[in-house]
Amino acid sequence: MHALSKIFVVSLPLCVAVQGVAAQKPKADHPKNIVYPKLDFKLPPPSQFREVLSNGMVVFIAKDRMLPTFDLSITLRTGSAVEPVDKIGLAELMGEQMRDGGTKNLTPAELDEEVEFLAASLSTNIGETRGRVGLSCLSKDIDEGLRLLIDVVRYPSFDKERFRLAKERRVQNIKRRNDSTNSISGIEWGFLMSGEDHYSNRYPSTKSLNAITRDDMFAFHKKYVHPANMLVTVTGDFDRTEMLRKLEGVFGDWPVGETGPTTFPAPNYTPKPGVYLLNKEGVNQGRVAIGHRSIKRGSPDEFPLMVMNGILGASGFRSRLVARVRSDEGLAYNTGSRFSQGTYFPGSFQCWFQSKSNSCAYAARIVLDEINRLRTELVSQEDIDDTVAYNVESFPQRFQTRAALLGTYASDEYTGRNPKYWLTYTDNLKRVTREDVLRVAKKYLHPDQLVILGVGDADAIFTGGHDKAPNLKFSEFGHVTRLPLRDPDTLSR
Numbered sequence: 001m002h003a004l005s006k007i008f009v010v011s012l013p014l015c016v017a018v019q020g021v022a023a024q025k026p027k028a029d030h031p032k033n034i035v036y037p038k039l040d041f042k043l044p045p046p047s048q049f050r051e052v053l054s055n056g057m058v059v060f061i062a063k064d065r066m067l068p069t070f071d072l073s074i075t076l077r078t079g080s081a082v083e084p085v086d087k088i089g090l091a092e093l094m095g096e097q098m099r100d101g102g103t104k105n106l107t108p109a110e111l112d113e114e115v116e117f118l119a120a121s122l123s124t125n126i127g128e129t130r131g132r133v134g135l136s137c138l139s140k141d142i143d144e145g146l147r148l149l150i151d152v153v154r155y156p157s158f159d160k161e162r163f164r165l166a167k168e169r170r171v172q173n174i175k176r177r178n179d180s181t182n183s184i185s186g187i188e189w190g191f192l193m194s195g196e197d198h199y200s201n202r203y204p205s206t207k208s209l210n211a212i213t214r215d216d217m218f219a220f221h222k223k224y225v226h227p228a229n230m231l232v233t234v235t236g237d238f239d240r241t242e243m244l245r246k247l248e249g250v251f252g253d254w255p256v257g258e259t260g261p262t263t264f265p266a267p268n269y270t271p272k273p274g275v276y277l278l279n280k281e282g283v284n285q286g287r288v289a290i291g292h293r294s295i296k297r298g299s300p301d302e303f304p305l306m307v308m309n310g311i312l313g314a315s316g317f318r319s320r321l322v323a324r325v326r327s328d329e330g331l332a333y334n335t336g337s338r339f340s341q342g343t344y345f346p347g348s349f350q351c352w353f354q355s356k357s358n359s360c361a362y363a364a365r366i367v368l369d370e371i372n373r374l375r376t377e378l379v380s381q382e383d384i385d386d387t388v389a390y391n392v393e394s395f396p397q398r399f400q401t402r403a404a405l406l407g408t409y410a411s412d413e414y415t416g417r418n419p420k421y422w423l424t425y426t427d428n429l430k431r432v433t434r435e436d437v438l439r440v441a442k443k444y445l446h447p448d449q450l451v452i453l454g455v456g457d458a459d460a461i462f463t464g465g466h467d468k469a470p471n472l473k474f475s476e477f478g479h480v481t482r483l484p485l486r487d488p489d490t491l492s493r
Contacts, residue, residue: 004033004043004308009307010157012089012428013371014443015095015441028241029440032345032366037092041395041396041426042047043399043405043422043423044405045419045423046060046409046412046413046419047418047419049062049405049406049409050205050409050413053216053227053244053248053251053252054248054252054255055227055251055254056190056228057227057228057230057251058229058231058232058404058410058413059231059232059233059234059244060231060232060233060234060409060410060413061233061235061240061243061249061403061406062234062235062236062240062242062406063236063238063240064235064236064237064401064402064403065237065322065381066237067237068138068142068237069136069137069138069139069236069237070135070136070137070138070139070145070232070234070235070236070238070263071131071134071135071136071233071234071235071236071403072134072135072136072140072146072149072233072239073132073134073135073229073232073233073234073301073403073407073410074132074133074147074153074231074232075130075131075132075230075232075233075410075411076130076131076132076133076221076224076225076229076230076260077130077179077224077228077229077230077231077259077260077261077262077414078091078126078130078131078137078223078224078225078229078261079096079125079126079127079128079129079130080092080126080199080202081128081129081133081199081200081261081264082224082245082260082261083220083409084330085202086208086211087206087208087211087212087216088202088203088204088205088208089170089204089209089212090212090216090220091126091131091220092125092126092130092160092204092446093163093167093170093217093473094216094217094221095124095125095126095131096124096125096132096166097156097158097162097163097166097217097274098124098152098153098156098158098221098225099111099122099123099124099165100159100162101151101156101157101158101159101162101163101397102156102157102158102159102162103151103152103155103156103157104151104155104156104157105155105160106151107126108159108162109149111152114144114148115148118137118138118140118141118144118145118148119138119271120135120136120137120138120141120145120148120197121135121136121137122134122135122145122148122149122152123132124152124153128200128264129224129264129343129344130175130414131224133149133152133153135148135149136146137400138180139236139237139238141167141435142236142238142243142246143246145326146246146250146365147170147250147326149200149250150250150251151217153225154225154254156217156221158214158218159183159481160214160215163214163217167209167210169213170204170209170396170460171206171209174204174205174206174327174488175489177194177203177457177488177489177490177491178280178429178485178486178488181280181283181285181286181287181354181455181456182287182430183309184278184280184287184455184485185278185287185289185453185455187201187203187486187491188278188453188455188483189289189348189453190348192271192272192451192453193267193271193293193348193451194267194269194444195267195268195269197265197268197269198265198268198269199264199265200267201489202401205489205491205492206489207446215279222257223257223258224260224353225250226254226255227254227255227256228256228295229257229259229260230251230257231410231413232247232251232355233403233406233407233410234247234401234406235401235403235406239485247290247430247489262416263296263344264345265344265345266344267345268347269487270293271292271449271451273292273450273451273453273474273478274451274478274479274480274481275451275474275475275477275478275479275480276450276452276453276454276456276480276483277453277454277455277458277461277462277479277480277481277482277483278453278454278482278483278484278485279456279457279458279459279482279483279484279485280391280455280456280457281457283456283457284357284457285354285355285356285357285456286354286355286356286357286360286454286455286456286457286460286461287352287353287454287455287456288353288354288355288360288363288364288452288453288454288455288461289350289351289352289451289452289453290333290350290351290352290367290368290371290450290451290452290474291348291349291351291366291450291451291452292348292349292445292446292449292450292451293346293347293348293349293449294339294342294344294346294348295341295346295347295444296341296342296343296344296345296347296350297340297341297342297343299341301443301444302341302378302428303332303428303429303431303432303441304432304436305339305341305440305444306339306391306432307384307388307391307429307432307436307458308374308437308440308441308444309339309372310387310390310391311339311379311384311387311437312335312337312370312374313335313338313352314336314337314338314339314372314388315386315387315391316390319336319337319387319391320370320373321335321336321337321351321353321366321367321370321460322335322336323369324370325353325355326365327365329362329366329468331355331356331359331366332353332355332363333354333361334352334353334354335352335353335354335363335412336351337350337351337352338350339347339444343415344415348355348375349444349490351367351371353367357456357457357460357461358460358463358465358466359463360454360456360461360464360468360474361462361464361466361469361472361473361474361476361477362466362468362469362472363460364452364462364474364477365469365472365476367459368447368450368477371395371445371447372447374437374438374441374445375410375441375442375445375447378434378437378438379434379437380434381434383434384432384433384434384437388392388429388430388432389425391429392426392430395425395426408422438444446476448475450478452477452478455472458482460467461474462474462475462480
């Protein structure tokens with residue numbers, strides 16, 4: 001008998017057995033009627049993992065013996081929010097070149113080769129309000145990995161050629177800012193919410209990039225990259241006591257500098273309600289965003305707002321916007337909502353969709369109707385139950401690994417969130433009632449303050465003409481302002 005035939009004969013009884021078991025399983029008449037085991041997910045407290053090194057650097061540490069691997073992440077207290085206004089792009093460049101530009105001991109090529117030889121991953125980057133350094137390697141290579149990490153983070157050389165190429169890449173990317181409606185809409189929404197002068201709306205230009213020197217990067221690095229501005233998480237296959245000793249060894253003799261910012265300024269700007277249209281030639285779909293300023297994190301209404309937003313557009317196919325705009329009307333493939341509760345200052349509430357140009361007004365009418373419906377009608381208990389279940393049952397996915405758990409705890413320490421927040425998260429969700437949702441919708445959703453932004457074929461979006469609303473035009477939603485596209489380099493008009 002051939003080997004393949006033997007495999008088939010041996011496998012057949014197993015297949016039959018599996019089919020027999022499946023056939024005996026009771027079938028639910030509808031997916032909603034499937035009964036699952038009760039979810040019992042408990043988080044360990046942050047204090048179980050938190051340590052402080054002799055230089056004051058906070059470390060979140062946890063063993064994980066499942067795989068012979070090691071993961072270390074550093075959160076840096078810095079960001080583009082603190083870079084000089086005439087050197088926009090400095091923080092991001094420095095964050096990238098800390099890894100890509102080599103070290104005082106290794107050329108960029110040598111560093112790349114050593115990281116590759118270890119089959120490791122070593123990355124650095126800086127965003128608006130924080131930076132990150134990440135190292136992943138096999139546990140047998142922890143000492144070598146830490147050596148490379150410290151070389152990169154403490155002794156970068158910012159290689160001249162890599163630096164030049166990095167600036168050239170950014171200049172090329174600047175030229176493509178107006179290539180997609182997604183990019184145009186994202187940039188414009190930021191300006192409409194926070195104004196022209198806020199740090200969140202500072203984008204590098206060719207001029208600002210050309211003004212950045214290697215000396216600028218060394219100075220920015222010296223000011224912000226040191227243990228006083230670091231939060232570290234480590235997980236993997238190691239002995240906890242021994243790992244803490246190693247961390248003391250690699251970070252302990254590093255001079256502690258001045259602590260970076262612990263908060264960031266709010267926009268000194270009030271959004272102006274109305275309809276704003278930007279014309280992008282050559283596209284047959286419009287991208288529409290509808291919303292206004294929201295609130296800052298820490299509100300006593302945080303969880304009712306979370307449930308409200310889930311019902312509106314953030315809980316998948318059960319949410320009202322997805323059900324109506326996508327499933328019932330077939331107007332958009334991607335639609336939804338978010339009610340971001342900002343960390344340092346109020347975030348924004350936004351509903352969005354992308355639809356055929358002549359359908360945008362009709363889809364916008366549906367969105368506005370659903371916003372008003374939340375403010376005037378009690379949601380059903382089924383809406384509450386489904387949305388709370390969606391959030392509660394997806395909650396463990398935030399913490400699928402030890403690295404994810406410690407990363408969350410480190411982020412909370414960085415931003416000053418109550419360490420008990422996640423320990424009471426699901427209980428707070430389950431307390432939300434129908435009356436809570438109606439109350440917060442009336443309090444925090446403001447139809448008279450809505451900013452409506454459309455990007456695409458502006459004439460077609462304005463005119464409308466959908467079969468179900470042939471006479472509906474965008475002017476019904478407020479005063480229409482036609483805005484020219486911004487210059488892709490300077491973002492001025």
